Amino acid sequence: MADMLPVVCLAHGSRHPQADAAVSRIAAAVEDLSGRRAVASHLDFSPLTLTEVTRLLGVSGHEAAVVVPLLFTDAFHLRQDVPDALEQASEASGVQLHLAAPVGLGEDLAEVIAGRVGDTDHLVLYSVGSTVPGANDTVAALAARVGELLGVPGHAVVATGGDGTGTDALLAHCRSVGDVAVQPLFFSPGTLWDLAVRALSGEPGVQLGEPLGEDVAPLVVTRVNDTVTDRER
Structure with a gap:
C-alpha cells in the first residue's frame, strides 16, 4: 500500500x-x-x-x-x-x-441502483437538484435507465428548485403511480432525504431505499x- x-x-x-x-x-x-x-x-x-x-x-x-x-x-x-x-x-x-x-451517472451506477431495488411497478430517483442547465435532465435519464434495467417506468424528482420539486411533488407522484420504489440519489444520509422519508412513511405501496453508501x-x-x-x- x-x-x-x-x-x-x-x-x-x-x-x-x-x-x-x-x-x-x-x-x-x-x-x-x-x-x-x-x-x-x-x-x-x-x-x-x-x-x-x-x-x-x-x-x-x-x-x-x-x-x-x-x-x-x-x-x-x-x-x-x-x-x-x-x-x-x-x-x-x-x-x-x-x-x-x-x-x-453512468451505466455502472445505474446497475448499482437497480441491484438495490426490490420488486416494484415503478421507480423514482430522488435527488437534491441543480440549477445548472441540463443537470437535472441527466438525473432523469439515469432514472429512466434504471427503470429499463428493472423493466419498469423510471422517473426523477428533485428536492429543490421551485414548483414541482420537494416532498410535496414526491408524495404526489408516488400516490399517482401506486406500487413504487423510491431510491435516494445520495451517497450518505442527508436532511433532504430525512424529510422525504418522513413524508412517505406509512404510504401504501411505497418501498423506501437508503443512501448508496x-x-x-x-x-x-x-x-x-x-x-x-x-x-x-
Whole structure:
C-alpha cells in the first residue's frame, strides 16, 4: 500500500450527524477493495477538509494522491468548488493531487441502483437538484435507465428548485403511480432525504431505499484505476 497512490474520497459535505461517518465507511470500503490507503474528505460542513486531509497524507510520507469526487452531476461543485479545493490543498500541503472522474451517472451506477431495488411497478430517483442547465435532465435519464434495467417506468424528482420539486411533488407522484420504489440519489444520509422519508412513511405501496453508501466503492476504485494506472508504471 505504501508504494501506491492513496485515495481521497471527496464528498460535498452535510450538516447531517451521520454524514461524515458514512463517507468514512465508503473510504474504508475503497481501501479494502483497492489495497490503497483511502481517506474521507468534505468540501463543507466538516473539519475533514481536503487541505487538512492532504496535509496529513503529506506528513505520513505521501507525495501525491488521487481525489475522487463523490458527486453525480457536472454542476457547480465539480466545475468550481472541487478545482478550487484541489489547488488550495496542494499549495498548502505540497502534495500533488490528481483529479479522477467523479462517480457520475453512468451505466455502472445505474446497475448499482437497480441491484438495490426490490420488486416494484415503478421507480423514482430522488435527488437534491441543480440549477445548472441540463443537470437535472441527466438525473432523469439515469432514472429512466434504471427503470429499463428493472423493466419498469423510471422517473426523477428533485428536492429543490421551485414548483414541482420537494416532498410535496414526491408524495404526489408516488400516490399517482401506486406500487413504487423510491431510491435516494445520495451517497450518505442527508436532511433532504430525512424529510422525504418522513413524508412517505406509512404510504401504501411505497418501498423506501437508503443512501448508496459503500455500494459505490467499486465505482470509486474504477475511477482511481482509470487515473493512476499510467502514473504507477
